[in-house]
Amino acid sequence: MTTFVLASQSPARLGVLRNAGVEPVVRVSNVDEDAVAAALPAGTTPENVVIELARAKARDIAVAIADQGRALAEAGRALPGEFTDSVVVGCDSMLLVGGQLQGKPLTPEVARARWAEMAGRSADLLTGHSVLRLRDGEILSEAADCSTTTVHFAKPEPEELDAYIATGEPLQVAGSFTLDGMGGWFVERIEGDPSSVIGIGLPLVRRLLAQVGVGATQLWSDPAH
Amino acid sequence: MTTFVLASQSPARLGVLRNAGVEPVVRVSNVDEDAVAAALPAGTTPENVVIELARAKARDIAVAIADQGRALAEAGRALPGEFTDSVVVGCDSMLLVGGQLQGKPLTPEVARARWAEMAGRSADLLTGHSVLRLRDGEILSEAADCSTTTVHFAKPEPEELDAYIATGEPLQVAGSFTLDGMGGWFVERIEGDPSSVIGIGLPLVRRLLAQVGVGATQLWSDPAH
Numbered sequence: 001m002t003t004f005v006l007a008s009q010s011p012a013r014l015g016v017l018r019n020a021g022v023e024p025v026v027r028v029s030n031v032d033e034d035a036v037a038a039a040l041p042a043g044t045t046p047e048n049v050v051i052e053l054a055r056a057k058a059r060d061i062a063v064a065i066a067d068q069g070r071a072l073a074e075a076g077r078a079l080p081g082e083f084t085d086s087v088v089v090g091c092d093s094m095l096l097v098g099g100q101l102q103g104k105p106l107t108p109e110v111a112r113a114r115w116a117e118m119a120g121r122s123a124d125l126l127t128g129h130s131v132l133r134l135r136d137g138e139i140l141s142e143a144a145d146c147s148t149t150t151v152h153f154a155k156p157e158p159e160e161l162d163a164y165i166a167t168g169e170p171l172q173v174a175g176s177f178t179l180d181g182m183g184g185w186f187v188e189r190i191e192g193d194p195s196s197v198i199g200i201g202l203p204l205v206r207r208l209l210a211q212v213g214v215g216a217t218q219l220w221s222d223p224a225h
Numbered sequence: 226m227t228t229f230v231l232a233s234q235s236p237a238r239l240g241v242l243r244n245a246g247v248e249p250v251v252r253v254s255n256v257d258e259d260a261v262a263a264a265l266p267a268g269t270t271p272e273n274v275v276i277e278l279a280r281a282k283a284r285d286i287a288v289a290i291a292d293q294g295r296a297l298a299e300a301g302r303a304l305p306g307e308f309t310d311s312v313v314v315g316c317d318s319m320l321l322v323g324g325q326l327q328g329k330p331l332t333p334e335v336a337r338a339r340w341a342e343m344a345g346r347s348a349d350l351l352t353g354h355s356v357l358r359l360r361d362g363e364i365l366s367e368a369a370d371c372s373t374t375t376v377h378f379a380k381p382e383p384e385e386l387d388a389y390i391a392t393g394e395p396l397q398v399a400g401s402f403t404l405d406g407m408g409g410w411f412v413e414r415i416e417g418d419p420s421s422v423i424g425i426g427l428p429l430v431r432r433l434l435a436q437v438g439v440g441a442t443q444l445w446s447d448p449a450h
Contacts (some may be wrong), residue, residue, distance in 0.1 A: 019405055019407075019409070154431070160442045163445065167246070167445075179419065181244055181245065182245050182445070184241070184244070184245050184427045184428075185245060185427045185428065185431050185442075189418050191415075193415075195409050202409045203409075203413045206411075215385055217388035217389065217410075
């Protein structure tokens with residue numbers, strides 16, 4: 001059986017995968033995202049930025065797995081599944097409001113300013129994924145792409161926005177909202193894949209897995225449950 | 226504080242509400258849905274069918290709450306929140322594929338036939354809600370509406386469809402898929418509100434609550450968490 005390695009520490013991504021039948025091995029990369037982005041050619045599209053960031057994270061984990069696998073083998077230790085047959089999935093998401101990249105607001109003041117701009121308007125959520133097929137520490141094949149989902153925001157009343165910001169939820173998420181939490185009250189509609197908005201686009205990952213020769217359902221932890 | 230009464234036994238709806246900050250009182254109605262639908266005038270639109278079914282369920286619970294509240298009061302017992310100040314939310318969803326209403330497939334054979342029809346195509350998911358504002362057992366006001374979301378299905382490979390049907394997940398759900406479970410691998414995109422596809426449309430419920438004078442955030446179980 002092929003092991004699914006999630007190269008992300010996001011609890012939201014892990015939750016989507018678990019609900020979708022996959023219990024991944026979680027590995028968190030040490031990629032300097034700012035350095036990766038800065039090294040891209042001028043004029044790189046936002047779509048290619050999220051793809052390259054996802055790829056950098058997946059490769060970082062693939063290298064770590066290869067190194068640890070060698071060390072374990074040399075020590076005569078048994079190799080867990082991710083070292084022998086696995087797919088590593090890297091992820092990166094960004095929200096563009098009026099063409100501008102939105103990060104985490106971190107403070108109530110910034111979150112309030114962002115919502116003043118977003119309310120009643122739409123934004124594009126870009127999610128990039130990189131899928132690496134690993135066998136015994138070697139990268140056999142690789143696929144990557146990006147999906148874009150348009151999110152249409154409601155206009156929260158001032159007291160609703162106060163209550164939402166007071167929960168703290170929007171402060172730590174890129175774009176100042178969640179689709180699957182309390183922010184869901186304030187998203188009127190989307191055009192695209194809701195799982196990509198939460199952070200891991202299941203239909204896109206399925207297509208990329210097929211490109212490296214793995215069926216998504218082969219990764220389900222208990223296909224018969 | 227106003228109590229949110231969910232007139233549905235759906236765990237998916239309960240999960241959406243909890244993630245969105247509301248811990249509802251769950252009450253399950255005894256409405257004969259077939260009888261309600263049969264009593265509607267010929268030519269009633271699917272949108273009005275789901276609205277009327279949602280309304281019938283909410284009213285059934287409102288009557289039960291009024292009766293129990295009277296009995297508790299006569300017995301000199303304390304009245305929990307739903308008897309003094311509450312909103313009752315009724316829900317009904319249906320999926321239309323090629324204009325045809327889709328129920329629960331129940332058997333693997335029917336699920337397979339449904340997917341043969343749905344794969345690579347789109348369908349409309351209709352979710353109706355009725356919101357009743359109750360005070361001391363009286364219905365003060367009422368609002369109801371329906372939202373429609375278009376769901377575009379992927380084309381699962383035969384072995385993927387076999388694996389999906391083997392999980393049992395699609396057998397017990399109207400439309401033979403879930404958006405927030407394993408079915409999420411096979412939904413390419415939607416146009417509309419993802420929470421309405423899961424069964425309770427948060428932005429629609431928010432609008433209906435506002436119509437009966439209640440802010441959605443007033444219902445959050447712990448506004449300061």
